[in-house]
Amino acid sequence: MIAHRPGVDLFDGLPDTRPRTEILAEDAVVLRGLLNNEDKAVMQALDKLLAAAPLRHMFTQGGHRMSVAMSNCGRVGWVTDRSGYRYDPIDPETDRPWPALPDAFHDIARRAAAQAGFDNFAPDACLINVYEPGARMSLHQDKNEHDFAAPIVSVSLGLPVVFLFGGMQRNDRPRRCRLEHGDIAVWGGQSRLAYHGVSPLADGHHPITGRRRINLTFRKAL
Ligand code: MD6
Ligand code: FE
DSSP states (O other), X not given: OOOOOOOOOEETTEEOOSOSEEEEETTEEEETTTTGGXXXXXXXXXXXXXXXXXXXXXXXXXXXXXXXXXXXXXXXXXXXXXXXXXXXXXXXTTTEEOOOOOHHHHHHHHHHHHHTTOTTOOOOEEEEEEEOXXXXXXXXOOOOSSOTTSOEEEEEEESOEEEEEOOSSTTSOOEEEEEOTTOEEEEOGGGTTOOXXXXXXXXXXXXXXXXXXXXXXXXXXX
């Protein structure tokens, strides 16, 4: 079952009862502000990861340059090029293995998955996505992973964005959900192969990330 975090913030003696868990669909939730105490530590870790495996704009099989800049950490990384989508243990830009998944990242993803009802999540891949104003992600399914029993855990940092969460068919009308700094979306089970995407990022400034949205997507790929 999905648990609400107990109200911890007090104002005028009243507990904050705003929902911390928003249900997107069967087995799909947004955990509001779940990251918030760890945001600066995550950003510091990211600086190191991106020094070892720089952000790049990948190309789809059809030859389109993706508007989102990407990198990875973990045992394998998600890549796309003229031969299609796959998980690869080697970063094609550096010809070296991707940097390891930091323990702190693993713990955050595992905690979020457990809170959404998926115990013992053990991610082996983390896709790092950086959105600048105008960048978007069209509706797609995450289906390059071997094992669909594990959920997808998606951490949002920086500028807010409209997340689109659809059904099992590409033309099911997606639900629109604002994702803000510190929110973590988790989808698995009945929703594991739901179509999802991100509307074009609106310009703005965020104190932690500047003019960007950063998304970390944890998966069990192998
Ligand atoms: C997001 N990203 O940025 C959701 N999926 O909130 C994704 O769904 C995604 O960024 C597959 C590959 C890259 C992605
Ligand atoms: Fe995705």
